[in-house]
Amino acid sequence: MVRISERMAGMNPSAIREMLKTAGPDTIAFSAGNPSPELFPAKELAELASETFLNESAAALQYGITEGWEPLRQAVKKRMKEKYSIGGEGDDLIIVSGGQQGIDLCAKCLVNEGEVVIAESPSFIGALNDFRSQNTRLVGVPMDGDGMIVDELEKVLAAEPKARLIYTIPTYQNPAGVTLSLERRKKLLELADKYDVMIIEDSPYFELRYDGEQLPTLKSMDKSGRVLFAGSFSKIIAPGIRLGFACGPKELVSKMVVAKQGQDVHTNLFFQILAEKYMTRYDLDAHIADCCRLYKAKRDRMIDGIEKYFDKRVTYNKPAGGLFLWCELPEGCSGTEFCALAAENGVSAVPGAAFDLNEDKNNRGFRLNFSLPSFEQIDEGILRLKKSIDEYLAAKLG
């Protein structure tokens, strides 16, 4: 018997990732968070790879520095600064192995075991499990249609002197799909100042905007060096290359560099080089616009189906961007029970309990992804969900 450390002893694999492994070949997957592979710029990356192997293989395959490939760092800094006012005098930027690593390293550098991380509830399971694996305590703040309810946040901050970090996905939140309003963004920053806590602004989807105005990032409004912006290439280039970045106060980023040395030395250098070439030689903004066109159409297709077929007792939101749509079953129902039934009917969705900070099995929500399935799969999957809803509500509520 191996004695596992306290922090890991109670940890189990992500329910979503396990679900993805076991789904049958005919299952329609609304459970993933995957981008649509037809959007991967494979042809462009293939050309850049051939060129890099030919001209730069000695450098591209050798050890690199932990901070990241300098031309990529500069390109990302420039783009984030010019387009989104992210990154000022007191900030630095590190290239990481996917947005997830930015979150993990930040928490490792800021939060002691036993201290508190505050997050929206429900929230991204990958981040929550990582905070759990660092032996921190999670405290949730509820959301409404304007994102995290900041008055509730203040109550939590007042009650939790060990709170060190607020983890938020302010834009197209995963799983709820909601966006934090401008007024609340300001209030959130004020509260972080007042209670002396740091913020991770996790924003892997913020450029996937389908409706509504673009709100300023928390990072761009941060006057007091409290925000780390965790960005990702997974949804705008491709996730399999594991590439992201984090921009935050220099003192924090320099510690994250040290932590990253111990975790993976540096991020795959070959794809750092490809990403830099892709950003500087092709039109990334035009590519993102293509992504937005496709995902908006898929979102609309899914919502059309929900409107047409779902029992009206099931509510849903219409996200202005991102990859996810959140549905809620009526009182007395369980998302966990429902998703098990849906899986039997050949469609996978993720039960709200997976995202719930207390892993509450009575959570009535379930999350649907619209970026990965084809239009035809969306149509068929919605019909299978309709069947599942009708069966479940009949059995549960009569």
Add this chain to the structure above:
Amino acid sequence: MVRISERMAGMNPSAIREMLKTAGPDTIAFSAGNPSPELFPAKELAELASETFLNESAAALQYGITEGWEPLRQAVKKRMKEKYSIGGEGDDLIIVSGGQQGIDLCAKCLVNEGEVVIAESPSFIGALNDFRSQNTRLVGVPMDGDGMIVDELEKVLAAEPKARLIYTIPTYQNPAGVTLSLERRKKLLELADKYDVMIIEDSPYFELRYDGEQLPTLKSMDKSGRVLFAGSFSKIIAPGIRLGFACGPKELVSKMVVAKQGQDVHTNLFFQILAEKYMTRYDLDAHIADCCRLYKAKRDRMIDGIEKYFDKRVTYNKPAGGLFLWCELPEGCSGTEFCALAAENGVSAVPGAAFDLNEDKNNRGFRLNFSLPSFEQIDEGILRLKKSIDEYLAAKLG
């Protein structure tokens, strides 16, 4: 002011990695741990990459599972089992983002904050800093020409009830270059049993053997499920792709999978696919034999220079494999002072203090790498070291 977590507050960047960043263009680098880029199978990887982009880009650029690309896992399992008897009934294997990640995840899953990790002193700075960043306490065991002195290990185990993990590089140790004898390997496993501690067998170089017989790995002799074998592709394919593996008891590996989900979700999938294709379509053993031929010649060239030019008061070892050679200055000298002088003379070496578990500035050793420099650079670098030794010993000892 950002308040940094206790575990990270005292942490600084790796002395070696910082040194590599600041070395001038004319400096001859004996300080790195880099393989020779002429050995990277760039042509083969380029062909495999073109094919993968053409036929499999949708899968190769998409999210993968945390355990690793299944065909690669199978290929590595098969090779390790057949060639080295690594991996049995009770074991599993995870693909990681370089050997470093295997070490980090293993410690995260086994050692609580405040508990003890035992390591050879001196040892690999990347692992030591990672253990420090996990708020564990390091206790060192001295080595001689046969590796870790196991009688000293037993004293440490008896004195440290909080010891949880022994971190060892039994084969071509970094930085000392020594190999643990067969008798000591057996004794080390017995002691781990007796004191109920786990072992990380870090073996990134074990296939780079230039002389002497091949000793069985600790993992292959482990009867009681105490050993995690941390392997790497960095020295036999290329380090920039960040690819390694870890093979250990199923219970441990399954927790490492959960920890990895939180740290980087999975390893760059594209290069996992390339590595599998490379292993199964090309002759990896023949490639490793090519590496060994070149590195043996470089080692011999460096030793010839040392024999010919170094003051006899400076001792050195002759490693039977790996990438490093260890020198020791006479009593009263400091490797740190010496390496600073050598850097002024245009040659970089790493002072023993960097690898010392107590970071003792009076450590008399310094580490030389012979895999990266060319034959000409080895000749010139040795002359610059000779000059530095003569100057240093004259000033220090008269």
